[in-house]
Amino acid sequence: MEIEAKGLRVNLDGARWRRSDRSGPYSDGCVEVAFVGDAIAVRDSRNPAGPVLLFTRSEWDAFVGGARDGEFDL
Structure with missing residues (x-):
């Protein structure tokens, strides 16, 4: 699949897709x-x-x- x-x-x-080590079977929001x-x-x-998002x-x-600086913390 090619996207632009x-x-x-x-x-x-x-593509080699990777998921966070913190993801688990009970996680709802994994990317x-x-x-x-x-x-x-x-x-x-x-x-x-x-769909795939490109950055x-x-x-x-x-x-x-x-994220590292806590900019998105609630």
């Missing part, structure tokens, strides 16, 4: 992440054939940095 967004064209056929070339792809682990490296770095 934000000027990135990504072929997901050989999977694949680093494909210059893009980071994110999908719902319960619906692997469903640039700078967008991903900003998200991870914000």
